[in-house]
Ligand SMILES: Nc1nc2c(c(=O)[nH]1)N[C@H]1C(S)=C(S)[C@@H](COP(=O)(O)OP(=O)(O)OC[C@H]3O[C@@H](n4cnc5c(N)ncnc54)[C@H](O)[C@@H]3O)O[C@H]1N2
């Protein structure tokens with residue numbers, strides 16, 4: 001490497017853009033995902049590819065809300081403390097059974113919670129409010145309390161009418177959504193195919209996680225961290241072998257991966273050092289550089305480029321910067337491809353839980369832990385949050401967003417946080 005070339009090859013000439021502009025540029029290169037059908041049991045966490053409408057009303061029959069007696073409510077109008085109305089019991093209706101009795105005035109049917117209310121009946125009286133007597137082989141139920149029409153009867157379509165929107169496109173499927181799909185018999189669920197994302201760490205210092213330590217070398221943690229972040233965002237990560245600091249090898253590996261995967265993410269080698277190969281790679285011909293400097297810390301050197309029509313994210317190797325770069329740029333791309341309504345993590349205004357002294361030229365994303373005290377949310381910055389520090393990532397559940405030019409911040413000041421999704425902090 002000739003050091004005198006550093007200036008002539010524009011290594012140091014980077015024009016910084018804002019986080020928002022950088023997000024806009026990568027999102028402009030994000031296509032919508034295709035549809036695939038998955039069994040209901042595998043649909044958890046997936047994103048719905050199309051809007052779904054109720055194929056039938058729910059419930060599709062008038063449902064009893066209590067164990068008791070189905071009656072004609074008008075029969076109970078004279079009920080009172082001193083006035084018991086007696087109705088003849090003509091049927092017993094367990095769940096799943098359809099009675100063929102017509103409940104006319106003077107009649108009642110014993111019914112269970114969840115069973116179909118028989119024709120003619122318009123109310124259910126709960127068991128506790130009744131008593132029984134037998135007379136010449138007939139059973140009579142005695143009522144002392146008036147009930148109104150519709151009491152303890154869930155009407156047809158109460159929860160959803162036929163044709164009503166059940167779940168909108170882009171909805172992520174959790175327990176409630178899965179329950180709704182099961183209820184309506186949607187057992188093959190149209191979801192957006194997960195974007196497949198290749199992860200390539202770069203750096204000759206990297207050991208694989210099963211290798212013993214060697215002087216001056218470290219284990220590759222970023223690939224595993226990124227895989228989790230990508231999976232949490234809804235993508236399908238694939239960790240490829242780390243590559244040494246050689247531009248030719250990196251280029252071949254990246255080009256191969258771009259032809260096979262939806263996106264490629266690299267870590268490391270984006271700064272200005274002699275072996276920062278990703279910086280060199282994106283300056284080569286045929287590469288449409290979207291940005292290689294963002295007004296943020298950590299991760300000011302975060303880079304994105306389009307090569308052969310494929311999107312490459314070259315994140316910093318510093319673990320803190322790598323983590324933030326993935327949350328800010330790769331997550332929204334994954335979520336957009338999945339059709340999510342809100343591709344960005346939620347941003348909340350909270351109270352700063354401790355003084356923060358660092359003054360910033362760029363927007364700073366500070367690792368922090370959110371706590372609820374006296375009904376208010378506080379964010380306490382991590383004691384160490386340098387870009388190069390790995391260990392405090394695990395203790396953070398949010399990122400405090402500190403705009404450029406902000407002076408010293410005091411405990412109690414209002415600040416914005418980005419709420420992270422995963423983590424073992426709960
Ligand atoms: N002269 C300058 N030096 C640096 C600048 C600068 O502007 N001028 N920027 C600094 C900033 S800010 C950052 S951030 C880093 C960015 O460095 P790179 O993205 O090029 O990353 P590397 O140099 O490859 O590695 C940085 C650090 O991270 C470790 N690393 C790398 N890959 C992994 C991995 N897969 N798992 C765990 N740790 C990894 C690597 O060993 C280094 O310690 O540059 C500053 N320098």
Ligand code: MOO
Nearest residue numbers: 298299300321387
């Ligand atoms: O870009 Mo570096 O991560 O700011 O420290």
